[in-house]
Amino acid sequence: MELNKNIQQPLYQQLMVKIRDKIRSGEYKPGDKIPTEKDLSISYDVSRITVRRTIEELCNQGYLSKYQGKGTFVEAPKIYRKIEQNNNMSFTETCVANGRKPSSHILLCEITDMLPGQNEFFQMDESNRIYHIQRILSADDLPLIFEDVYIPQYRIPNFDVSRLENASLFQLLNQEYHIPKSTKGRSIIEIATATFEKATNLRIAVGEPVMLLESYIYDHDDKPLYISKENIVGSRYRLSI
Structure with missing residues (x-):
């Protein structure tokens, strides 16, 4: 050699x-x-x-x-994803477009009070409850994203979180709750560092830089649908803004 x-x-x-x-x-x-x-x-x-x-x-x-x-x-080849006005690609769509196999694993699902400021987006009274779903999103079994999703309880009544295991949130909302996907959304990006919990689940070092992508998603009627907070492994991902 x-x-x-x-x-x-x-x-x-x-x-x-x-x-x-x-x-x-x-x-x-x-x-x-x-x-x-x-x-x-x-x-x-x-x-x-x-x-x-x-x-x-x-x-x-x-x-x-x-x-x-x-x-x-x-490292796996970086995944390329568009986060643009009127063109907000879902994680599943992104994986398919990059020739990768998407998967997801649910870590937590609970009904809780809204966090400060969330009622401004959801336009609901603070007494309304929301689902907090925490999951790991992977491509070809390599973890890429630690995600927290917040969605009003009334939008997904009788929600069975097991239906979201290894499934697309957009597809579940469309097929089970007849909420067609909307490409409209608003996103904010920051740089953060991986905590012990996130680093362990993402299989990276504690304190490693991650991209924090906070997205506010609407339904097809332009009504607030859910908030997503994604901790993304930057070395495995590229975003187009």
Whole structure:
């Protein structure tokens, strides 16, 4: 597996090609831990400095991610999703458009009081109750989003949360409650850091930066439908605003 030291192409670039080829061929799969710097240095007969630069470049390109004390892991190709006025793609639609298999897992479902400020969007009295649904959204079984959904109880009476396991919220609202999907919405993006709970469920390091996407979704009659708060693993996702 030695590199060609007699050509002009730098050794770190040659090594990048080798590792990228292993990722693209499936020899290194998303989530796999690659060999250590020492092992790569021995395998390809190059210095640790060359290996380190290679890994840094591949991390910058989104192929790898380094986690302190754990090693370097292969990242799945980033998912591309549109969050635009009159074109707010659902997670399921996004996965299908990217050739990935969507799935979801319910962590929590409870009926609770509205949080401060939510009544302004829902245009309801504060005494009205809402569902709080917490779930993990994954693509090809790799967790991407830790989501909190808030929806008024009256919009989904006799709600069976098990119907939402590995299912699309938009499709459930349309098929079970006859609320057609609307592309209208308003979104706010911030940068946050992953708490222990979110990091554990997303399989990332505690304190790792995440995108916090807060969306206010309407139904086909332009009436407030639900609020979604998504903690998104930035290294696995791209948004078009």
